[in-house]
Amino acid sequence: xxxxxxxxxxxxxxxxxxxxxxxxxxxxxxxxxxxxxxxxxxxxxxxxxxxxxxxxxxxxxxxxxxxxxxxxxxxxxxxxxxxxxxxxxxxxxxxxxxxxxxxxxxxxxxxxxxxxxxxxxxxxxxxxxxxxxxxxxxxxxxxxxxxxxxxxxxxxxxxxxxxxxxxxxxxxxxxxxxxxxxxxxxxxxxxxxxxxxxxxxxxxxxxxxxxxxxxxxxxxxxxxxxxxxxxxxxxxxxxxxxxxxxxxxxxxxxxxxxxxxxxxxxxxxxxxxxxxxxxxxxxxxx
Numbered sequence: 336x337x338x339x340x341x342x343x344x345x346x347x348x349x350x351x352x353x354x355x356x357x358x359x360x361x362x363x364x365x366x367x368x369x370x371x372x373x374x375x376x377x378x379x380x381x382x383x384x385x386x387x388x389x390x391x392x393x394x395x396x397x398x399x400x401x402x403x404x405x406x407x408x409x410x411x412x413x414x415x416x417x418x419x420x421x422x423x424x425x426x427x428x429x430x431x432x433x434x435x436x437x438x439x440x441x442x443x444x445x446x447x448x449x450x451x452x453x454x455x456x457x458x459x460x461x462x463x464x465x466x467x468x469x470x471x472x473x474x475x476x477x478x479x480x481x482x483x484x485x486x487x488x489x490x491x492x493x494x495x496x497x498x499x500x501x502x503x504x505x506x507x508x509x510x511x512x513x514x515x516x517x518x519x520x521x522x523x524x525x526x527x528x529x530x531x532x533x534x535x536x537x538x539x540x541x542x543x544x545x546x547x548x549x550x551x552x553x554x555x556x557x558x559x560x561x562x563x564x565x566x567x568x569x570x571x572x573x574x575x576x577x578x579x580x581x582x583x584x585x586x587x588x589x590x591x592x593x594x595x596x597x598x599x600x601x602x603x604x605x606x607x608x609x610x611x612x613x614x615x616x617x618x619x620x621x
Contacts, residue, residue, distance in 0.1 A: 378405040378419050380559050381515050381550065382604030385416060391442050399440065403478040404464045407519075408441075412540035413448050414486040417519030417600070418463040422508045423555060428471030435460055438483040448482040452536030457527030461488025461545075463518045465501045486520050487541045489527050492573055495580035496587060497545065500571065503584070504549055513555025518547040521598050525575035546572045546594050548602060550614075562606060564613045567621065570594055591615035 378400075387398040387407035394410040404420035437447035453460050463484050469475040478484070488497070508514055522543025524533045532541045549569040554561030571587040572594060573579070591602050592615045603611050 376400060376405055378421060380421070380605060381419075381517075382602065384419075384517065384598075384600035384602050384604070387416070394445075399438075399483060401478050403469050403475050404484070406463065406484065408483050409540075410445050413446065413536075413538050414520060414540055414542070415463055415483060417517055417598075418484065419515075419517045420464050420468065422468055422504060422514040422516055423512075424509055426469055426471055426475065427467070427505060427508065428475075430470040430473065430476050432466055433476050433480055435480050435482060435485065436477070438481040441483070446538065448485070448536070448539060450482065452539055453485075453487065456487060456532070456535040457490075457529035458487035458525065458532070458535060458541065459490050459493040460485045461493045461497075463520075467501065467505060468516075486545075487525065487527070487532070487535050487539060487575075488545065489525050489576050489579075491577045491580035492545065492575055496573060496582050496584040500547065500569075500584040507549075507551055511553075511555075513552040513561075515550040515552065515559075516547065517602065518545070519598065519600075520545055520575075526577050528577065542575050544572050544597070545575055546570070546597070548591055548594060550603070559605060562610065562614075564610055566610075566614060567619060568614045568617065569619045572597065588619050590618050 383398075385396050385407050387393060387396045389398040389400065391397070395412070396416065397408045397410060399406050399408055404418050406418035407416040409416050435450040437449050439447065441447055450460065462479060463486065464479050466476070466479050469479045504514055504516065520542035523540060524531055524543050525541040527541075534540060547570070550562060551567040551569065552561050553566075568591060570589050570591045570593070571584060572589050573587045595602055595615070603615060
């Protein structure tokens with residue numbers, strides 16, 4: 336799906352949400368649930384794994400929708416549960432990195448994590464949606480540097496196998512593939528440059544594990560209809576700790592089924608059960 340289609344669908348979704356706000360709160364909540372399942376959101380083309388919704392009744396599974404990506408945010412942990420986005424060459428550019436910034440779109444009474452909350456913690460400000468996956472326009476760059484897309488990541492993880500997998504995904508996109516990517520955090524307690532921490536900045540949870548699922552669609556012109564039982568799926572889980580910088584990302588490969596068991600989420604739910612069963616059980620070997 337091209338960028339203009341994504342913007343159009345997001346704008347339609349926002350209009351639907353605005354109309355819903357004018358009706359009874361119960362009806363608005365129903366509209367949020369429908370929107371969250373991807374009816375107008377291509378970044379959720381493969382499904383909403385935790386059934387997140389854009390309503391404060393779901394504060395720890397709060398859906399944030401942008402043209403660049405969609406994510407589930409956990410207010411109490413002050414990090415995202417997961418993010419979902421599409422990747423093809425149209426998203427790739429060469430803009431320089433910019434400064435991190437609080438996310439002003441959070442509900443008014445929620446704490447907005449600030450870049451300084453990470454200072455001196457021994458953890459990097461790690462991106463779920465990578466900066467280099469969204470640097471074709473200033474708006475794209477600004478979206479991925481919002482602190483809701485950031486989590487405390489051990490430097491050896493962030494600058495080692497995690498970064499090399501990110502780079503490999505962009506190589507696949509530049510070869511003409513359409514990628515559907517989901518990444519997230521799970522557990523509590525990571526090991527940074529100053530040892531093990533469960534929290535930084537007084538409120539920001541440090542995850543124990545980071546995970547990523549990459550569906551490599553070699554027929555992107557067909558959208559998710561191009562995904563078959565032969566489609567390549569890369570799934571990894573990596574410990575959020577020091578000491579793994581030189582390890583190859585392939586050594587952390589696992590199956591989608593294993594990540595579902597770890598997280599409790601339901602991935603690739605928009606695919607037919609026959610396709611899901613096969614590709615979720617398989618461990619990538621390429």
